[in-house]
Amino acid sequence: LYPVREMLGEVLAYLPNVFGAVLILFVGLLGARAVQRVVTSLLAASRVDELGAKIGLKGERASLSALTGSMLHALIVILVAVAALESLNFEAISGPASRVLGTILNAIPSIVVAGALLALAYAAGRFIARVLEEVLDQIGLDGFLVRLGIGLEASHGRTVSQTIGYLATVGIILFASIEAASVLHFTALSGLLTRLLLFASNMAFGVLIFA
Numbered sequence: 001l002y003p004v005r006e007m008l009g010e011v012l013a014y015l016p017n018v019f020g021a022v023l024i025l026f027v028g029l030l031g032a033r034a035v036q037r038v039v040t041s042l043l044a045a046s047r048v049d050e051l052g053a054k055i056g057l058k059g060e061r062a063s064l065s066a067l068t069g070s071m072l073h074a075l076i077v078i079l080v081a082v083a084a085l086e087s088l089n090f091e092a093i094s095g096p097a098s099r100v101l102g103t104i105l106n107a108i109p110s111i112v113v114a115g116a117l118l119a120l121a122y123a124a125g126r127f128i129a130r131v132l133e134e135v136l137d138q139i140g141l142d143g144f145l146v147r148l149g150i151g152l153e154a155s156h157g158r159t160v161s162q163t164i165g166y167l168a169t170v171g172i173i174l175f176a177s178i179e180a181a182s183v184l185h186f187t188a189l190s191g192l193l194t195r196l197l198l199f200a201s202n203m204a205f206g207v208l209i210f211a
Contacts, residue, residue, distance in 0.1 A: 017087060017088050017089055018088070020087045021084040021085070021087045021088050022084075024080060024083050024084040024087055025080060025081070025084045028076065028077070028079075028080025028081075028083070028084070029077065029080065031076065031080075032073045032076035032077050032080065033073065035072060035073065035076060036069040036070065036072060036073035037069070039065075039068060039069045039072055040065045040066055040068070040069030041065075043064065043065035043068055043069070044063070044065040048064050048065055071112075075105075075108060078101055078104060078105055079105070081101055082101045082102065082105070085101070107184075110183050110184050110185075111184065113180075113183050114180035114181075114183045114184050115180075117176050117179055117180045117183070118173070118176055118177065118180055120176070121172050121173050121175070121176030121177075122169075122173060122176075124172055125168065125169030125170075125171075125172040125173055126169060128165070128168050128169070128172065129165030129166060129168050129169045130165065132161065132164055132165045132168055133159075133161045133162055133164075133165040136160070136161035136164060136165075137159075137161050141160060141161055171197070171200070171201075174193060174196065174197050174200070175197060177193050178190050178193045178194055178197065181193060
């Protein structure tokens with residue numbers, strides 16, 4: 001019976017750590033949910049979603065305020081999970097798990113920067129595309145190409161000026177994706193996107209020459 005009593009003693013001695021971890025998780029998750037709701041409501045009341053709508057962030061769950069609240073909620077949950085695991089004092093479990101969560105936590109600033117780069121690139125691409133479309137339409141490029149038989153009218157599909165604007169947006173986003181991949185230290189992805197951008201540029205240059 002001595003081994004059984006010893007095992008029970010170890011289990012009972014470890015129970016406070018388990019209860020402490022559960023309490024940290026319970027309180028932390030409630031706090032994370034409350035912070036998410038408060039931040040989302042404050043941002044929505046400040047009409048920040050109107051800015052998000054200009055870069056394509058629309059909808060109840062896809063709005064800028066909702067996404068910001070969700071990211072803050074996820075950050076708090078990670079911090080709470082690390083604290084709960086450390087309170088267990090069980091190195092075989094808490095050690096590797098804490099290191100993994102710590103790695104994720106350390107990567108969050110890079111992820112935020114990469115996301116901001118992509119969002120700014122999308123907004124800039126949309127703006128530049130509209131400017132290009134208006135300028136090219138005002139100089140009569142679409143009408144000229146329609147008369148030559150190599151363009152489409154707006155009522156029959158995408159015009160040449162709209163196509164050029166779309167390609168400009170894609171190019172800007174692709175360039176920003178290269179920078180975002182570099183920020184995240186995704187070397188292979190950055191190299192692949194760089195080669196893709198060069199290939200697309202060469203194709204566009206070739207089309208212009210033959211045209």
